Amino acid sequence: ETGMFTYDPGYTSTGSCSSAVTYIDGDAGILLHRGYAIEDLAMHCDFTEVAYLLLRGELPTAPKKTEFEKIITYHTMVHEQLHKFYDGFRRDAHPMAVMCGVVGALSAFYHDSIDITDPIQRMIAQHRLVAKMPTIAAWAYKYSQGQPFMYPRNNLTYAENFLHMMFATPCEEYKVSPVLARAMDRILILHADHEQNASTSTVRLAGSSGANPFACIAAGIASLWGPAHGGANEAVLKMLTEIGSPDRVDDFVKKAKDKNDPFRLMGFGHRVYKNYDPRAKIMAATCHEVLDELGIVDEPLLEIAMRLEKIALEDEYFIEKKLYPNVDFYSGIIFRAIGIPTSMFTCLFALARTVGWISQWKEMIEDPDQKIGRPRQLYNGATKRDFLPMDKR
Ligand code: SDX
Numbered sequence: 001e002t003g004m005f006t007y008d009p010g011y012t013s014t015g016s017c018s019s020a021v022t023y024i025d026g027d028a029g030i031l032l033h034r035g036y037a038i039e040d041l042a043m044h045c046d047f048t049e050v051a052y053l054l055l056r057g058e059l060p061t062a063p064k065k066t067e068f069e070k071i072i073t074y075h076t077m078v079h080e081q082l083h084k085f086y087d088g089f090r091r092d093a094h095p096m097a098v099m100c101g102v103v104g105a106l107s108a109f110y111h112d113s114i115d116i117t118d119p120i121q122r123m124i125a126q127h128r129l130v131a132k133m134p135t136i137a138a139w140a141y142k143y144s145q146g147q148p149f150m151y152p153r154n155n156l157t158y159a160e161n162f163l164h165m166m167f168a169t170p171c172e173e174y175k176v177s178p179v180l181a182r183a184m185d186r187i188l189i190l191h192a193d194h195e196q197n198a199s200t201s202t203v204r205l206a207g208s209s210g211a212n213p214f215a216c217i218a219a220g221i222a223s224l225w226g227p228a229h230g231g232a233n234e235a236v237l238k239m240l241t242e243i244g245s246p247d248r249v250d251d252f253v254k255k256a257k258d259k260n261d262p263f264r265l266m267g268f269g270h271r272v273y274k275n276y277d278p279r280a281k282i283m284a285a286t287c288h289e290v291l292d293e294l295g296i297v298d299e300p301l302l303e304i305a306m307r308l309e310k311i312a313l314e315d316e317y318f319i320e321k322k323l324y325p326n327v328d329f330y331s332g333i334i335f336r337a338i339g340i341p342t343s344m345f346t347c348l349f350a351l352a353r354t355v356g357w358i359s360q361w362k363e364m365i366e367d368p369d370q371k372i373g374r375p376r377q378l379y380n381g382a383t384k385r386d387f388l389p390m391d392k393r
Contacts, residue, residue, distance in 0.1 A: 017204065021054060021359050022195045029275035029324075033193060034058070042282045047158050047188040047352075048072060051130055054193055054359040069158075075131030076152035076161060079109040082136075086143040095140035095347045096225045102136050103129075104218035114212035116365055125213040126358045133351035134158065138165030141344050159184035162351070167339065179293040180338060183286050187334065190279040190327060191349050193356025195272070199224040203357040204364050208373040213361060220357045221350045227266070230349040232328035233335070236267040237301070237342050240333075245300070246307040253308070257317045267329030268312060274322035283330040290334050302333050 023032040031038040034053050041050050045059075052060040052068045060068060085102050106128070107114050113125035139149045142165075150165045160176045163184060168174035194200070202223040206216040224230035243252050255263040270277060291299055309325055312318045335345050364370055 017196065017364070019196070019360060019363055020057070021356070021363060022193045024195050024272050026270070026272035026274050029273060029278050031194070031278050038190070038278050039282065042186050042189045042279075045189065046185045047192070050189045050192055051158075051355040054355050055126060055130075055362065071127050072131045072158065073152075073154050075127050076135055076154075078106075078132050078135050078139075082106075082109065083149065086139060086149075089143065091144055091146060093144070095137070095144060095344055096221065096231075096350070098140040098143065099136060099347055099350060100218055100221045100225075102140075103133075103221060104215055106132070107212045107214035110214070114214070116207075116210060116212065122213070122362065122365065126362060129213065129217055129358050130355050133354045134162035135165060137344070137347040137351045138162060140347060141166055141341070144341075144343070157181065157185070159188060163338075166344075177293065179289065183290045183293075183334060184338070186282065186286050187331060187348070188352040190282060190331075191352035193353070193359060194327075196360075197271075198226070198229050199353065200357055200360050203361050205373040205375075207361045207364055208370065210372075213358065216361055217354060217357055220353070224350050224353065225346055230328075230346045230353070232266050232326070233332045233345040233349060234342050236305075236328055237332040237336060237345070239266045240301045240304050240308075243304050243308070246303050249304060249307045249311055253311050253315060257315075265308070265312065265323070267325055267332075268318070269321075269323045270326045273324060273326065276324045277326040279327040280325040280329055283327060283334070284325075287330045287334050287337075290337050294337055296337055299333065299337065301336070305330060305333060 021034065023035075024030065033041060033050065034057055036053065036059070041053070045053075048069050049060060049065055051072075052058075052065065082102060082105070085105055086098065089098050089101070110125070110128060113121045113128060115121045135152055142149050148170055150168050150170075152161045153164055156164055156176070160181045163176045163180065164174050166174075196204070199220040203216045203220040206219040207213070211219075227235045239252075243249055252263070252265070255261045256265045256268075287302065291297075291302065309329070312323065312325075318324075331349075332342070332345055335348065336342070340348065
């Protein structure tokens with residue numbers, strides 16, 4: 001008696017949804033946002049342009065872009081009382097724990113943007129979340145360093161502002177080099193949205209109950225944190241450091257192929273891509289650009305990563321399993337070169353992905369046929385049985 005009830009296929013699964021935001025062809029390695037190829041967006045746009053596209057469905061004209069940038073810029077400050085939330089954390093708290101807590105708390109401050117039935121309030125919530133994430137993330141880093149929080153500057157771009165809040169101090173400006181600002185823009189674009197991944201599905205499911213947008217994004221941050229998802233960029237750096245030198249790569253590739261060994265190559269493989277993740281190609285090129293700009297000629301981790309990629313792409317196990325580098329494989333090397341600590345890597349992923357999460361949330365909330373998500377299950381527990389009083393057990 002397996003206890004298995006027959007599964008009624010009539011129930012509509014809420015595991016899938018229709019969406020017009022992002023399209024992925026995993027076999028061909030194609031990624032489109034609102035029909036535009038990620039390669040074109042990453043090479044020719046800045047992050048606010050892509051944020052506008054994801055949220056509003058079209059690339060902005062110059063005046064529209066300027067107007068949108070102004071709106072976002074004037075939402076980058078956070079309520080002054082939010083400072084106090086940081087003081088409640090230990091200095092060594094993981095920045096993702098801080099981001100989860102602070103973002104969830106935003107709904108306690110911004111009562112004028114939590115009524116999801118009001119289109120104006122929904123719009124304000126979208127702008128606030130996109131605008132405040134860099135500030136919240138950078139302050140998590142400053143808090144961990146025991147440094148004063150840096151306020152956003154209205155004369156800086158989205159990417160420049162984040163780097164400024166991360167690395168400037170009241171004693172010294174942080175000069176953002178155009179190449180680094182460009183690289184940061186591109187990295188944010190590459191992480192902006194990715195169809196129905198685990199964290200986006202979490203945001204949709206949370207939002208389907210009518211929960212406020214700040215709470216939904218906090219749920220997405222929690223899901224992204226896992227090493228199988230957004231936490232992989234941090235795990236890649238730990239793996240490359242553990243490998244330690246290019247001549248040890250073969251041993252680790254062997255470990256990754258051993259069914260009895262739980263070790264997996266971080267930054268490799270993908271639920272959807274069975275071809276090269278198009279974002280990984282752009283990330284690899286950006287990695288070389290940033291290292292060149294910073295005059296870093298012998299980055300050992302890059303050497304190990306390139307050797308690991310070469311071996312894996314020629315190895316029949318990885319070819320047969322269709323395992324390729326994904327978006328997380330090179331990003332950590334760039335972040336480290338810029339001076340961003342490993343613990344902040346997933347926070348960067350979260351701040352970039354916020355616009356994707358909130359675009360998908362908006363699409364769902366504005367769907368007149370939207371219902372609360374209610375996944376079903378294949379029950380494999382006990383069939384009905386008679387109750388046993390304590391003395392009979
Ligand atoms: C992200 O969904 C998204 O879109 C996510 C994301 C986004 O933008 O939101 O793209 C971001 O999360 C990228 C993925 C980051 N995670 C990692 O890099 C962690 C390492 N990768 C793996 O843990 C893994 O590849 C997953 C979790 C990403 C996917 O795992 P699956 O679903 O098991 O992959 P699969 O079914 O395609 O695996 C096929 C086979 C399996 O072996 P068999 O069961 O068939 O024997 O390949 C094996 C896997 O065990 N395999 C790996 C491997 N990844 C899969 N073996 C060694 N090393 C790996 N990295």
